[in-house]
Amino acid sequence: MSGTEGDVLHHDFYTAERWNNWINQVKESDFKFEESDEPQGKEGAIFVNMEDDIILACLKIIAKYEKGQLSRESALQYIGQIRDIALAEIDPISEDADLMIDSLQTSLMGGFAACEAYLSGDYDSDTEIEDLVKVALEAEASDDIEIALGTIAEIGALVISGKELTDKVMEEVPYGLVAEWLDGIDSIAAAMIGSDGYKDDEEDDEM
Secondary structure, rough: OOOOOHHOOOOOOOHHHHHHHHHHHHHOOOOOOOOOOOOOHHHHHHHHHHHHHHHHHHHHHHHHHHHHOOHHHHHHHHHHHHHHOOOOOOOOOOOOHHHHHHHHHHHHHHHHHHHHHHHHHHOOOOOOHHHHHHHHHHHHOOOHHHHHHHHHHHHHHHHHOOOOOHHHHHOOOOOOOHHHHHHHHHHHHHHHHHHOHHHHHOOOOOO
């Protein structure tokens, strides 16, 4: 163990102030959809960066849990605190920005559920991601939203444990809640493939 839980408990993995800074950037960006209905340029990148920032904070918590610096209970508590910050209702900004923030928050729901499932061990490492995606889509089609999100959480836990969420699987998912939640899982996968400096992170970088 390279530290004790007591050393970590004062650590601010993510703060409401940090989230509010992002929201202020969205307000200043005067974001609007272009003709293609896709986020464009620098303004659209804000939402991607907001999500990445949250996901990295969650992965830092998981890394400290895996090193034995945080108990499972404390790690879950920290994830819960970040979830409460990021999923809190936001005052309207503009129609386009509000749609993007709503989409971002839905995506993050998948990410948070994944982290919680991984920390709790609520997944079977022998299950195939493709099979779980089918289960999630069937549940969504039947309006079994709780089962759908629980299944997404299992997929995310498998991704955190090292399994791959392939582009092929992502491309075959029709637009809907499952697709948006899977976007959060995809963000986790991308963050893990990128720099793994978060695993050795001692202090949060300020924005």
